[in-house]
Amino acid sequence: MKMNAINWPEGFVPGFTDNYCSNEVIIAGLTTADIWPLLNSPALWSSYYQNSANARFYDNKGPELEQGARFYFETFGFPVEAQVTEYVAPVAGEPARVSWHGWAGEPGSDDRLDVLHAWLIEDLPDNRVRILTQETQNGKPAVELAKAQPNPMINGHQDWLNGLIAAAQP
Template identity: 70%
Template sequence: MNAIFWPEGYIPGFCDNFASNEVIVAGLCVADIWPLLNTPSLWPTYYENAADIRFYDGKGPELAQDVRFYFTTFGFPVDAQVTEHVAPSADEPARLAWHGCSGEGEKRLDVHHAWLLEDMGGRLRILTQETQNGNPAKELAKTTPDPMINGHQAWLKGLVAAARARKA
């Protein structure tokens, strides 16, 4: 199985908080999931923790390399920029990642959120991982139950359910 590519400063274990979520399901493929993930305006239709989505510089409605966008999640307003965008192909898994930030000074949160979608011979693997730096990340890391793990698992479940509903 493939792994997430991490930029310097956001390597799990060397950051203030890390969340990793994964599902492997039968009956779906990367092509079923990609349009739902790559179109942020669809996120709120299957994930209640994403809202207020908009693009900068006249871009959108789909994500692409270096595209800047905005959304709110976990109560944070996030300015984000796509840092990795590899559409599905037969040769490699689909990859999507963005760097996002929220707040200033002591309340600044910096994140790297990455997705990997991989066809596995009749099964689909969806891996999403996020690393965070800053005081809000340090506080999130101490919270039980873990809001990042639970929130991202809800995102995965919603994504799978939305893809299955589209196929029905």
């Protein structure tokens, strides 16, 4: 069985960035339709993921993500400005996708962090769903995060996945 992959824009391809993390869960008894509404609404993130706070949209957008939407949230101690770079809502037989470019700090500063956080959710045979989240990062904070043990990005994103699944279960 072939599984789909994240679409990476130039400048954020894994292996050519300062940090990269990948987390994946495959679970029976849930579908993309169960997961998508919880991920697609940033205001809900803090209800199941303690590392997310104060989500809000700009330009009279929201409460759901959409292509090009600008939004803000706080995570890992960073105030993150973000813009959706890929948005593919669930359609039968195709994976749902959402990615955003997030940034913190002033361009060129030592505390500047640029990330691409991508999600792929796909229904699998036998009533299973696959949730893949990957992130690449550039900037001095990313270099430090890549060295940290245990890895705060891997652990934080696993908490996000676990919370997402728990919130989606009946």
